[in-house]
Amino acid sequence: MSNRTHYISSAAVALLLLVVQTVFIPFFAVGGYMPDILLIWLVYIAVRRGQIEATLSGFAVGLLQDIIATRFFGLAALAKTVAAFCAGYFFNDNMIEQTLGSYRYVMIVAITSFIHDFILFAIFFQGAEGSVLFLTFKSSFAATIYTSLFCIFPMFIFSRKYRTSWVQ
Amino acid sequence: MFEHLYETLYEYKEYVVFAGLVVLSLIFIALNDSVQVKRIRSVSAVAFGLVQQGANIIPEYLGLHAENEILRRTNIDLADEAQRLREAKLENFRLHELLKIKEQSVYPLIAAKVVSKNLTLFRNTLTLNVGSDDGIKEQMCVIGDGGLIGIVTITGTHYCIANLLLNTDFRVSCKVQRSRVDGITSWDGSALLLKNVVKTRDVKPGDIVMTSGYSNLYPPDIRVGIVSSVQDQPSALFKTIVLEPGIDFVKLEEVFVLQFVQNNERRTLEDAAVQRFGK
Numbered sequence: 001m002s003n004r005t006h007y008i009s010s011a012a013v014a015l016l017l018l019v020v021q022t023v024f025i026p027f028f029a030v031g032g033y034m035p036d037i038l039l040i041w042l043v044y045i046a047v048r049r050g051q052i053e054a055t056l057s058g059f060a061v062g063l064l065q066d067i068i069a070t071r072f073f074g075l076a077a078l079a080k081t082v083a084a085f086c087a088g089y090f091f092n093d094n095m096i097e098q099t100l101g102s103y104r105y106v107m108i109v110a111i112t113s114f115i116h117d118f119i120l121f122a123i124f125f126q127g128a129e130g131s132v133l134f135l136t137f138k139s140s141f142a143a144t145i146y147t148s149l150f151c152i153f154p155m156f157i158f159s160r161k162y163r164t165s166w167v168q
Numbered sequence: 169m170f171e172h173l174y175e176t177l178y179e180y181k182e183y184v185v186f187a188g189l190v191v192l193s194l195i196f197i198a199l200n201d202s203v204q205v206k207r208i209r210s211v212s213a214v215a216f217g218l219v220q221q222g223a224n225i226i227p228e229y230l231g232l233h234a235e236n237e238i239l240r241r242t243n244i245d246l247a248d249e250a251q252r253l254r255e256a257k258l259e260n261f262r263l264h265e266l267l268k269i270k271e272q273s274v275y276p277l278i279a280a281k282v283v284s285k286n287l288t289l290f291r292n293t294l295t296l297n298v299g300s301d302d303g304i305k306e307q308m309c310v311i312g313d314g315g316l317i318g319i320v321t322i323t324g325t326h327y328c329i330a331n332l333l334l335n336t337d338f339r340v341s342c343k344v345q346r347s348r349v350d351g352i353t354s355w356d357g358s359a360l361l362l363k364n365v366v367k368t369r370d371v372k373p374g375d376i377v378m379t380s381g382y383s384n385l386y387p388p389d390i391r392v393g394i395v396s397s398v399q400d401q402p403s404a405l406f407k408t409i410v411l412e413p414g415i416d417f418v419k420l421e422e423v424f425v426l427q428f429v430q431n432n433e434r435r436t437l438e439d440a441a442v443q444r445f446g447k
Binding site: 068074081 | 181182185186189190192193194195196197198199200216219
């Protein structure tokens with residue numbers, strides 16, 4: 001696949017996931033918390049393509065999310081950039097398939113998701129009544145758990161696709 | 169120097185890109201109120217609004233479940249409230265009927281609620297939610313909108329028990345309203361009878377039977393029932409008169425206890441006469 005085709009297909013996937021995240025995922029909201037499939041995709045990019053591409057994708061996707069969302073413009077871009085950058089540390093050219101098809105993928109998503117949600121909520125709750133730190137931690141944990149649980153589905157798909165054991 | 173700088177930047181390109189994007193994000197956050205950003209956001213909001221509107225045809229199953237739960241609970245609450253209103257309406261109707269008695273009665277009345285009753289025994293009783301603290305004494309008679317119900321036999325501080333007309337121990341001196349014929353009303357375990365009425369007396373079905381006032385326990389002119397059948401058996405001295413009670417004991421819920429106090433002088437005289445001449 002040429003670089004151009006690769007970027008176009010990545011952009012198409014990102015847009016599709018953005019629509020799904022914005023329009024359909026709210027149907028799965030529990031207590032106001034939703035899984036972040038864009039973040040799961042960003043971790044996939046980070047594990048598969050490396051830190052730079054993940055960071056750029058994170059920024060782009062976050063910016064698109066900001067355009068649609070009604071919160072601070074640039075907030076999702078910042079959170080997703082940092083999260084994708086952190087996810088990039090788990091890039092290992094020799095372990096891509098083993099990582100994606102095993103629990104490690106879920107673990108990376110959990111760590112990344114917590115960083116992402118912590119940044120997002122820490123800024124979002126500024127000025128709110130009550131303890132901002134408590135609210136931030138509570139919301140971050142809840143959102144992280146939900147996103148991580150949701151990530152089990154792609155993990156099983158990758159595990160089957162790459163014929164890897166998800167517990168290895 | 170530039171070459172060295174370029175090499176350094178290239179070596180740490182991940183960090184450079186990351187720092188650049190973070191700074192850019194922070195600038196965007198700082199520019200939240202800028203006109204350009206607002207315009208981009210309004211255009212995109214319209215576009216995504218259209219997409220979301222289209223997606224609204226998908227039913228929110230989780231939301232529907234919760235909504236169903238709330239509606240079911242509301243339905244139960246409303247049904248409960250309707251039931252209570254229906255009860256209140258019926259109670260209002262019954263109390264309205266009882267109020268007529270209270271207005272007509274020459275004796276003081278104590279309102280009471282039936283808290284328990286048994287109607288399947290030979291000695292049927294009624295438990296009321298009033299007792300000696302409310303002014304209830306033994307042998308006060310209990311009445312309802314249809315007439316005589318019974319007589320108080322046991323009194324507690326807050327409750328009392330009354331023997332019903334439908335009790336084999338119950339006796340009351342009565343008279344037929346139309347023909348003024350006297351008799352004793354009692355229950356034989358299956359029917360309410362007007363006894364001791366000789367065959368020659370004028371009693372017909374449909375006659376109203378009232379308390380006579382001959383008894384020191386019951387004031388006169390309280391309705392007891394209506395004659396439902398009269399039979400003359402050849403071998404008997406008295407008529408067999410069956411009464412239909414004026415009260416529907418099955419539906420009985422509110423009653424009055426009549427504060428009719430026995431006349432002590434009369435009682436003393438009557439007791440003395442019994443002792444002197446025998447019953």
